[in-house]
Each structure stands twice: as C-alpha cells, then as structure tokens.
Amino acid sequence: MSRNISQILQILSPTDGALKxxxxxxxxxxxxxxVTVSTAPAINLVINVTHLNSMPSTEPKVSLDExxxxxxxxxxxxxxxxxEAQKNLRLAFDGTTELSASIPKITFDTLxxxxxxxxxxxxxxxxxxxxxxxxxxxxxxxxxxxTTKTESFEKLKALIxxxxxxxxxxxxxxxxxxxxxxxxxxxxxxxxxxxxxxAKSQLLxxxxxxxxxxxxxxxxxxxxxxxxxxxxxxxxxxxKIKADLDAKEAELDNADARxxxxxxxxxxxxxxxxxxxxxxxxxxxxxxxxxxxxxxFLGLILSAGLGFWSFSQIVKLAPIVAKDGTITQIPMSSWVxxxxxxxxxxxxxxxxxxxxxxxxxxxxxxxxxxxxxxSLERYLFDIDRASWVIETVLEMGEEDNGLxxxxxxxLDGVTQNLFELDQxxxxxxxxxxxxxxLMASGAVVKVGNGEASIECSPKASQKVARxxxxxx
Numbered sequence: 001m002s003r004n005i006s007q008i009l010q011i012l013s014p015t016d017g018a019l020k021x022x023x024x025x026x027x028x029x030x031x032x033x034x035v036t037v038s039t040a041p042a043i044n045l046v047i048n049v050t051h052l053n054s055m056p057s058t059e060p061k062v063s064l065d066e067x068x069x070x071x072x073x074x075x076x077x078x079x080x081x082x083x084e085a086q087k088n089l090r091l092a093f094d095g096t097t098e099l100s101a102s103i104p105k106i107t108f109d110t111l112x113x114x115x116x117x118x119x120x121x122x123x124x125x126x127x128x129x130x131x132x133x134x135x136x137x138x139x140x141x142x143x144x145x146x147t148t149k150t151e152s153f154e155k156l157k158a159l160i161x162x163x164x165x166x167x168x169x170x171x172x173x174x175x176x177x178x179x180x181x182x183x184x185x186x187x188x189x190x191x192x193x194x195x196x197x198x199a200k201s202q203l204l205x206x207x208x209x210x211x212x213x214x215x216x217x218x219x220x221x222x223x224x225x226x227x228x229x230x231x232x233x234x235x236x237x238x239x240k241i242k243a244d245l246d247a248k249e250a251e252l253d254n255a256d257a258r259x260x261x262x263x264x265x266x267x268x269x270x271x272x273x274x275x276x277x278x279x280x281x282x283x284x285x286x287x288x289x290x291x292x293x294x295x296x297f298l299g300l301i302l303s304a305g306l307g308f309w310s311f312s313q314i315v316k317l318a319p320i321v322a323k324d325g326t327i328t329q330i331p332m333s334s335w336v337x338x339x340x341x342x343x344x345x346x347x348x349x350x351x352x353x354x355x356x357x358x359x360x361x362x363x364x365x366x367x368x369x370x371x372x373x374x375s376l377e378r379y380l381f382d383i384d385r386a387s388w389v390i391e392t393v394l395e396m397g398e399e400d401n402g403l404x405x406x407x408x409x410x411l412d413g414v415t416q417n418l419f420e421l422d423q424x425x426x427x428x429x430x431x432x433x434x435x436x437x438l439m440a441s442g443a444v445v446k447v448g449n450g451e452a453s454i455e456c457s458p459k460a461s462q463k464v465a466r467x468x469x470x471x472x
Contacts, residue, residue: 002129016096037092055082110145307347
C-alpha cells in the first residue's frame, strides 16, 4: 500500500525504552484519547487515556442489592476501566530495555509509529510511489488525522522531537506542505548547530588528546627510567641475597652432614650401651651353658649321694652293743667293706671334681662376660674418640683460615691404639721366636759367631723350644 510522503516523518529506529518514555509522557499529559501498543501482529493492548483520567483516586466500595447482587455504579465502572488501562500500559512495556527493539507498532489518535521504511518504487504506469518495507535501522511516524493546528498536536510533535531522532535521509520524505515540516526545520537547525558545536568540540578534544598523549609519553619515559633503575637496584639486592643464600645453603649442607654423622654416632652409642645392660654372652654359649650346668649338678648329686650311701652302709655293718653289754657283730667279708670304701671314696672324689669343674666353668663364663663388656666399653670409647677426630678435622678445613692438610704427628697421636685389640694379649715376634719355632721342628741347630759355636741335636733342640715356649 503506497503512502503519502508528505505525511511521513522518518526517524532512527528507537529502542523500546525510548518508546516507553514517549508513551508515558503522552499519557501523563493527556495529549491523546487512547494509545494502542501492538506487541505482536495479533496482540493489541489498548490504553484508554480517558479512562485513566476519570479513574477515582481511591477504590470505591461495592454495594449489594436485596438479592445480594453487586450494584454496578458509574464510579465502580470508571475504577475498573482505569485498572484495565493501567494493566495494559504495564503489559505493553513489560520486559523492555534500553537495548531491545521489539515493539513493531504504536497507534495514537492522529499518529502511527511503525518500524518500517518507505522506499520509492516505479509502478507499471511510470508513476513513483512509496511502499513500506520492514527495517531494523529506521522507523516512521505517519500522520493520519484531519487537523494539525491544535495545541495538543503541537505538544505531541514537541515530545516526538524530544524522545526520537530524525534519520539522515529524512529530507527525502518531508515536504514543505507536510504536518512535520516545521518540526523538521527545527530539528535541522538544531542538528546543524549541534554539528558545528560537535566539530569544534572534536578539534578541541583532539588538541587535548594530543597534549595528553605527549604528557603520557613523557611520563611513561620517566616511569620506564625509574623502573629500570629500580630493577637494577633490585637485581643487585637479589644477587646479594642469592650469595647469602648460597653461603647459608653450603653451611646447612655441612650442618646436615654433621648432624647425620652425629646421629649415626648416637645410634651406635645407644646400641652399645643397650647391649652393655643385657647379657653379652653369645646365644650359642647361653644355650650350651644350661645343659652343662644341669648335667654337672646331676653328676654332683649322684656322686655325692653314692659316696654318702656307701659310707652309711659301712656304718650299718659296725658292731651293735645291746643294753646288757652284749656285742652283736654282723658277719661280713673284707671285700664288702673294701668295695664300700672304694665306692664312697670314688663318689666323694667325683663330686669334688665335678664341683671344681663347675666352679671353673662359671668362673670362665664370668671372665668371658667381663672381657666382652670391657671390649664393648673400649669400642664405645673408640667410636666417641673417632667421631671427635672426624669433627675436628672437618671443622679445621671449613674455617676461613683452615688447614689444607692435617699434621701427621697430631693425627697419629689422637688415633693411637684406636680400634686395636688388648695389648696384653699380643706378643711381638722377634728373632728368638723364629729360632724357637725352628728348633721345635727337630732340626739340627748350630749357633756361633765364627770363633765359638753351639750345636744342638734334634732332641735337645725340641727340649730347648719347649722350655722357651713355657709361659712366664
């Protein structure tokens, strides 16, 4: 359907928020009788401005007749019409924002807002007509009323100029005879003045931006120099901290090694001390000790019992003296008495020998235990002394002016007899010992210095070797 271009004002497509403010101002100032908002092709919400104006300020009281039916009065009707108009006004713009543009059409008394663009089309007869086409960039306000001279229409155009902006090609659709000519002239003059002011503002803003960029570049250069200087100082400080940390790390490594050595030393010491508090005889010797002691005690008891029994039998064979002085002699042969005496003597001798052996065995156990305890104690002292020597040598090398080489004399002195066996059990073998071993083999030995000599036969050599090997 073609349109009359003199009745059209083309504007930039507004948002739903701008349309909402326009409708609210028009309704508030009662510039039209009704507004119809089409939120969809089949949904039209009618906002009756007359009903809103005639709506009572307070809700009227409902009255009932004799049959309990509601009496519908003019006041109640006005109230309900106003509520309906308010409801439609709220629903029309429910969910609209400053970014949405979904309301396609709004109809006023003499104006229609529609999101379309009238484009020129040449028909078959060669005549130029304007046909509406849906558009997302521009919208149009179409005048469909009879009069344009009323005061309300002038106020309506002022609100349109306040809330809506004309498009760039609005001159193609506006003629000097149209109802929006004066509005377009005002908007054009305002736009020209705004364009001039905008150009001046842009030049001034450009100058300010140039000055600001120069200042920012200068400040940035100064800031970069400060950052570089601070970074250099920070790097020097970090290098110093790194050197200190490396030194502390080396110290901690040494301390950790020292702590490990001391821990091992402590473990060995505690183990040796714990072993000293317990019996230190080997388990095999302890297992063999009890059978020997039990057998010894049994042999001692049997031997002593045999001896005492034998002598008790001899006592029983002695003459018996009665009360009347009569002596009764039990007949016995000499071999019986001799056998009893022999068994008793053998029993006493065996018991004495077994007892002496048991005493010697217990003494040897005690001596062996004491020897082992002495060896463990000496080993404990040697461990302690060796750890002290190691700690001292390491500390001497770790000091700033430490020794690169440990003096041999000091080292020999502090490690003398370290981890060595008892010196009393060792004998230095000399030439005499070698000669003694040679003579013990039964060889013929001739000793002399050339002027005098001694020659020993094999038998004599063996005797001399046995005499030499006897303990002192």
